[in-house]
Every structure is written in C-alpha cells, then in structure tokens.
Amino acid sequence: MRPALALLSLLASPAAAQTVTPLVDARLRYERYERAEQDGLPEDANAVTARVRAGVQVSEGRWSALAEAQGNIAVVDDYFDGLSGSATQRPLIADPQNLALYRAQLQYRSKAATVTVGRQRIALDDERFVGAIAFRNNGQTFDAVRAELTPLAGLKVDVSYAWSVRTIWGVDGAGARQQAVSGDTVLANLAWASPLGTLTGFAYLVDQDEAAVQGYRLSSQTYGVRLAGLRPVGEAKLSYQASWARQSDWHRNPNDYSADYWLVDVAMDLNGPRLGAGYEVLGADRGAALTSFQTPLATAFKFQGWADKFLTTPPDGIRDLYASAGWGWPAIGALKAVSVGAVYHRFESDRAVRHYGDEIDLLAQARLGQTTASLRYAAYAADRLFTDTSKFWLQLDWTL
Template sequence: MRTTLAFLSCLLATPAAAQTLAPLVDVRLRHEHARQAGLADPTSDAVTARVRAGVQATQGRWSALAEAQGNLAIVADYYEGLHGAAVRPLIADPQSIGLYRAQLQYRAPGLTVTAGRQRIALDDERFVGTAAIRNNGQTFDAVRAELSPAAGVKADVTYAWNVRTVWGIDGTGVRQGAIGGDNVLANLSVASPLGTLTGFAYLIDQDVAAVQGYRLSSQTYGVRLAGSRRIGRAAVAWQASHARQSDWHRNPNDYRAAYWLADMAVDLAGPRVGGGYEVLGADDGRTLTSFQTPLAAVFKFNGWAEKFTPKPADGLRDLYASAGWAWKQVGAWKAVSVQAIWHRFESDRLVRHYGDEIDLLASARLGRTTASVRFADYAADNLATDTRKLWLQLDWTL
C-alpha cells in the first residue's frame, strides 16, 4: 500500500496535461431492521451512514487510486457481532474507519496487472466477491494479472496474502478484520457458441487459528458455463457449474464435497422470470466438512435472511424461483424494478427440510441516487428460527 500511495503522490505532482484525476465518492444511508425468534431480545435496528472517498490518478497506461472508508452507526440499537452478547439479531455493520482501497494498475492491450488493496469479483461472485451489501465491504491485499492472449480467451490469476473483511478495524475472534494466508484465485475462460466456459481453481488459505481453527482453508476446482441469447423479444440467460472441494493447508479436517448449479432467467423487456437449483454438498456431517465459500459475496446467494453462513454440516440444497418487472423510466425515476424470490432449503445429506424464504426488492434511480426497499422472511423448519429483515436504503455515487 505504501508503494501505491507513493506512486499516487508522484502522479499528482506531474503536469495536469499528462494526467487525469477523478474523485471517488460513494455515500450510503441505511436503516436495517431484523427480527429473529428464539432470542432474549428478538429485534435489532441499525441506522448507518457509510462514506467512501478518494482519488484516482491516471497517466498513460498507469493508474493509482487511494480510497478511505468510514461507517457510522447513527442508531446503534443492534448486535454488530463484535461487542456484547449475541442476545439479539446480528446486523454485520460495525462502526469502522480505515483504508478501503489503495492500488496501482498497469493496462496494456490484452494485459491488466493490479497490485495493492483492491476489490475482486470473479464471475457471479459465488466464490470470490466484494460483499457489497455490507457497509465495510470486502477487499484483498493482492497482485492480480488479467491476460487476454486471443479473442474470446482470458486468464485471470490472483495471489492474495490478506483478506480485509466486513468486520472492520475492531474485528476479533472468529470475526477478524483481516485474515492472512496464501490465497491463489485462478480462472481460465474461453468463449463458445453456448456461452463462456470457465475453468477455475480457488486455493483459499484462512491462516488464522481464531477463524474456525483453520477449517475454512480449502481447495476448489470446477467449471462454469454462462451464456445468453435473444429469442424474439426475449433475452434468455443461463448458467451451469460444477466444482469439487477438499481440505487445504492446515485444515485439520479431511473432507470432500461437491457443488452443482443450474440456473436460467428470461427477460421479456419488462416482465422477468427465473429459477434454479444449487447444491452445496456435504461429506459425513462433521462441522465445516460441507462445501464452504468464505470469500463469496454471501448475501447474493441462498436468501437475504443469511441463515446459511457458514454452510450447515449436512450441506445445502436451494431450489429457487423469481419473478419481477422492470421499467426504463417511470416519471422522473429511472431503472425502476420490482422482484420477488422464493427459496426452498433442504440439507444435502439426509435430505431434511431446513425452511423456506421469500425475498422482495423494489429499487429506482433518481439522478445519482438509488433508492431501494428490501425484505426477507425466513420460515424455519429444521434449521435456525423464523427471521424477518427489512432494509430501507439510499446510495449516492459521484
């Protein structure tokens, strides 16, 4: 990070004609309400303000950026995971302030190399993502190389020695603010008539004893196909994926688990429908021997009530369907959309019904501001307890 900041200072000192400067500003105001049965105090309410601010300087093929981040709890009537007892619902937005990103980047035709603290989102973020829903986000201290040697071919390889988590500067215990380790994230994708075919290898080293006793260290190898096609007025998109996971580095568990996904969505220039089936397999029912995704953008998958982090010992099967509608503009509002998603959750091992969930979302943009209302209702059967969550959110980006 020091090298990035020093290079940014050099760029700022060069003549204005030789460089481009761009401010970075991202502001979020949110009220999150959670109600969870079975707790001594079943409700939590958090009103938070998150601000990111920085600058990016570009000169020729080189660029550097530095961005700070702060999260303030205006109303702190909630359990944020780090202080106090877990007697009320968790809202994972602890107060924090610090360096969010500091990266140096080189871009040339067919090659991009990025070094420093950076966001990394691979494919649909199922295995590696930014945790954008959380105010503190997730970044990586890493070196990443993206190489496109020919049309339709791309290699994407990252070595990350540190993961900066959503728990911020006060992260502790199992919820560390930073998790060191030798992480290798590699993708090789090739365009085909059926879509982009990607082979991937994710070697995740959670090398901090407090984080589940190293039991989240894993090696995952798999393949993914994602494509889309227009058929008349309909835009059809599909994806399918399979992976195998096993223990890695100092993980004391000896396990094997499989992953499967089939998903399809249809956009009829207004109405939208979709559905899919995802399986995160289990081994023999021991804790943390099921398929785990500790670096994923977890909120995007398996329901917004977030009842499956980490994944249950007996694995998870998620059958889901969605329906919605989108408008380019309604009055002064643009990108207006509504969506409903239904989930049925079961265990992979022994096939027990965990519960069902309904998720609802409405969003629209006015100028630089995006407003959204989100709701999740998890009805428990054989895992966890009934949980409801509500989000009212405003995002403003420069």
Template sequence: MARSRLLILAGAVIASPAAAQTITVTPLVDVRLRHEHVDQDGIAANADATTIRIRSGVQASTGHWSATVEAQGNLAIVGDYYDGLNGTASRPLIADPQNVALYLAQVQYRTPALAITAGRQRIALDDERFVGNAPFRQNAQTYDAVRVEWIGVPNLKADVTYAWDVRTIWGIDGVGTRQQGIGGDNVFANIGYRTPIGTVTGFAYLVDQDEVLVQGYRLSSQTYGARFAGTRPIGKAKLAYQASYARQSDYHRNPIDYAADYYLADIGLDLNGPKLGAGYEVLGASSGTALTSFQTPLSSLFKFQGWVDKFLTTPADGIRDVYGSAGYGWKAIGALQAVSLQAVYHRFESDRAVRHYGNEIDLLASARVGRTTASVRYADYDADRFGNDTRKLWLQLDWTI
C-alpha cells in the same frame, strides 16, 4: 518485506515517466444511508440499525497507469443492534459495525491485452460465488493482492491473483473469529473462453485462512471446477443461463480431511418487462461434521441462499436450494428511472440425510432518480429444522458521483 517492495516499486514506476504526461484526477464519492430492522424468534428484542456509509477518494491516471486511494467510514446513527463485535447478542446480528478504514490503495497498469493491479483492491470473479467483494455490507470486503488479467488471444482471458490478506467486513475492531484481516497465501486462477453461446470458465481457488482463531484453519480449502454462462436473444426477449460444478477439499493447515461437491443450474428469461427465473444450487456434504461441507468464506454471501443470511456458513449436512423468481422492470415511470420489482422464493433442504431446513421469500423494489437509487427489501425465513423464524426489512438510499 517482498510484498512491500513490490508496491513501492510499482509506485516508483508510475511516478517517473508518467510525470511528464497529462495526469487526469477523478474524485470518488459513494454514500449509502440504510435502515435495517430484524425480528428473530428466540431473541426477545428486535434489532434496528440506521447506518451511513461514506467512501471518498481519488484516482489519478496517465497513459496506461492509474493509482487509486479510497477511504471509507461507517457511522451508526441508530445503534440498537448487535454488530458482531461490540456488546452482547441480546439483539439480532446486523453485520455492519462502525468503522473508519482504508478501503482501496492500488496501482494499476492497463493495456487492451493486459492489466496488472497491485495493492488493496476489489476482486469479484464470475458471479462472486467463490470470490467476491461482499458489496451489500456497509464495510465491503477487499484484498491485499497482486492480480494479473491477460487477454492476449481472441476470446480467451486468463485471470490470476495472489492475495496475502483478506480485509473483512468487520473493520478496524475486528477480533477473534471475526478479524479485521485474515492473512494467508490465497491463489485465485480463472481462465475463460468465449463461444457464440456463452463463456466456458475453468477455475482453481486456493483459500488459505491462515489464522488459528478463524475456525482453527478449518476454512482453508482448495476448489477446482468449471462454469458455463451465456445469454441468447429470443425475439425481443433474452434468455440467460448458467451451470457450474466444483469439487472442494481441505488445504494447507486445515486439520480436517474432507471433500465435497458444488452444483449450480440457473436460468432466467427477460421478456422486455416481465422477468422469470429458476435455479437449483447444491453445496454438498462430506462426513456430516462441522466444516466438512462445501464452504465459500470469500463469497459475496448476501447474493446467495436468501437475504436473511441463515446459511453464511454451510451446515454440516450441506444445503440444497431450489429457487424461483418473478419480477417486472420499467426503463422509466415519470421521473423515476430503472424501476424494478422482484420476488424470490427459496426452498432449503440438507444435502446429506435429506431434511427440510425451511423456506424463504425475498421481495425488492428499487428506482433511480438522477444519481440516487432508492430501494426497499423484505425477507421472511420460515424455519422448519434449521434456525429460527426471521424477518428483515431494509430501507436504503445510494448516491454516487
């Protein structure tokens, strides 16, 4: 009831004094057409999903205030796949179920020093390793929350969110372990200080997956850590770097007593065309039993540890990911803009009782023409002691106004 009153009050405030001012209305349209093909050893039939995702809405703003409402729908044009909710797993999983839902419904007050956002909103913190929007999936992840961002001191930013519901990628048919929304008293606190060589961030993420059907509360965790990220010019080139450490343990109703560590070191070099990168990420293990390793259930998971998505839930023995990347980018080639080629190699091992899980190669080509971006992705996971060999191909068009 208190949450509802808060949103009603925020709406009343925007509607009163702001009514006498000029109101700017901006339409929002975002369309994505994608074909995804999956060939996975151990499952006789392949999966093919051709889906079209449409988001449309409107943003009204006046003075320091704005209100945004956006709906989304996902339609399967070709539905030869297991979407995680409907049918049986006789084909590989592609986690894009059909859906019609409210995507955003938020009110925001913003000044140069302060932003307060209330309602259903996108939240993506730092590199989205711990809290993200899952933008790659057709039904992205949003939060019913109140968020406060404060920049009242030069170079210092405080960002604190209370979220009482996580709206998942599973959409309106979500059920059981894959629910439409997962309630809980989540708190995301993030304080960053910008220095001449990068930003130092301290964070605390209290994730409350307060639903018994979602792993019996065992994804509830408290994570505390620090991150450093920055860029430096080197002649005409640019060096990017980041490092992070965090410690995670059980929280709220989680019946398991555990603690696990997280480490990340990453470096990238942009040579004004050629691009090189390398990194090492560890999601540590605790006792070696299920869900006692470092978990990130609110992450934008597709961005990390390979596009085949073998490690959405961290294995009981944790994971070590050594990766390297190479690519090339062009500002324009004829009518094509922002042309990019990328290749990434991952070697995966367990953190506890070190053994080789497998290797993965990810390839990406993308280009933009006007408001349309076209991309082709391919991922090949070669299993050793974890999972099955899997190959995925994506053909995608994105259009937005």
C-alpha cells in the same frame, strides 16, 4: 506496505497527474431484524448506518494509481454489530463502525494485459466463490497482485495472489471476526467466449491461515467449471448458467473432506416481465462441521436468501430450489431503472435430505438522478433448522 508508499508517491507527482478522477459514494440505510419468539433474544435489532467512501484516481497513459478511504457510522445502534454489544440481547447486523483505507492500488493496463497491485476489489464471475460483499457497508477487499491477460481473442486468463483478505469487520475486528485474514491465497480463472456462452475453468486455493478463524478449517482447494450465456428468443432474452466444482481441505485445515457444488439456473427477460428458476447444491461429506462445501470469500448475500441463514454451509450441506418473478421499467416519470421482484427458496439438507425451511425475498428499487433507492424484505420460515426470521431494509445509495 510498499505498494501503498509507491501509490502515494505517484499521487503526489505533478508529472503523473494528467487525469484526476474523484471517487465518492455514500449510503444511508435502515435495517430491522425481528427476533423470533423462540430464539431467546429479548429485543429486536434496529440499525441506521451511514457509509461514505471518498478517494481519487490519477491516470497517465497506461498507468493509474488509486486511493480510497471509507467510514461507517451507526446513527442508531440498537443492534449487535458482531464486535461490541451483547449477542444475547439483539440479533447480529454485520455493519460495525469503521474508519479505514478501503483501496490503495497501482495498475498497468494495456490491450493484452492488466496488472493491479495493492489493496483492491476482486469479484470473479457471479461472486459465488470470490466477491466484494458490496451489500455490507465495509465490504471486502484483498491485498493482492492480480494479472488479467488476453493472449488470444475470446480468451482471458485471470490470476491473483492475495496475502491478506480485508474483512467486513473493519479495523476493530478481532478473534474469529478479524479485520484481516492472512494466508497464501491463489485465485485462477481461465475463460473462453464459446459459441454457447462464456466457459470458465477455475481453481481457488483459499488459505485462511489464522487459528482464530475456525482453527484453519476454512482453508480449501476448489476446482470447477462454469458456463454462462445469453440468447435472444424472439423479442425476449434467455440467460442460463451451469456450474460444477469439487472442494477439499488444503494447507493446515485439520479436516479431511471433499464435497461437490452444483448449479443450474435459467431466466427469461420478456422486456418487462422477468421469470427465473434454479437449483443450487453445496454438498456435504460426512456431516461434521465445516466438512461441507464452504465459500468464505463469496458475496454470500446474493445467494440462498437475504435472511443470511446460510452464510456458513450447515454440516449436512444445502440444496436450494428457487424461483423468481419480477417486472422492470426503463422509466416511470422521473424515476429510472424501476424494478420489483420476488424470490422463493426451498432449503433442504444435501445429506439425508431434510427440509430446513423456506424463504421469501421481496425487492423494489428505482434511480432518481445519482441516487438509487431500494426497499427489501426477507422472511425465513424455519422447519428443522434455525428459527423464523424477518428482515427489512430501506436504503439510499448515491454515487458521484
């Protein structure tokens, strides 16, 4: 890969090594996935995984080069990782063992433009359509060229061309869960800082050009608009967002379909207490598999419940009505950024409006020094889709 060779050359050049920044972060996580009695699996899943990323960034003037590797090991591997083991014995926890190059990029940065070439993270807006999948240990990166331009004050153009998506399945990925998915993917954003908030128009041409990955059926073209803003209300802060998009088949996708996406979300931060509510719809076309609105490049864990029941949108689409409540403290003794929260989801189909199920998600987290500890719990109660599921996580993240 030519960008990687150029990167290694710059890293090795004494003339370029004016500013050297080490990159190190580590994660230790326990994840438990309790099987439902009716799902036919004889055992629960328990995973203790350790993930380390280490690298270096070298900068000189407007230029920088970055290389970062990652390794993930299973200390306790009583789970199906999606690649090895038996899916008929234990539930899936998508953290296979892995040792790989995570990022390798060259970047030019000025006041008006940033251009990045190579293996890189790309996270757009709230990551609903394009994200880094940071919750999974291996993450998602892109072999891409990205240009971020600011031609006028308050206006930003962000365009990427990606020829490969490096997946969470790591170097041993194969078949439908490949280590990388090739294709000519174009991601374009045009954002304007309007008086009401950031108004963004976007076009995502996703080319999943691999027959083994759903027979090309995840290739799509999505066009939409998003408004996100923040307003003071007395001593409190009101945040809001609204989004609409339309998706249809693209490139070699054999399906002929179109589906809409809608989102309305509001939240109030009362300097401690936090309340929020929203309604998100991933629409359906005719009720056939993969003809509903799909988001294969999203950080899907952030949306529609942590139990991960809706990573692939069902054929009849999904309507997610949700409400959240929580409390945050800047500090409690030696602990910083302390917060607790809960989210309730009610899931229905978009087509025929059938109740899928409900979910409760709970979170507590705090930071001590450079370590963030988090405790999560998710419980999905099935009605007409999937089975009852509960998951539990205890996680420590450390960053240099």
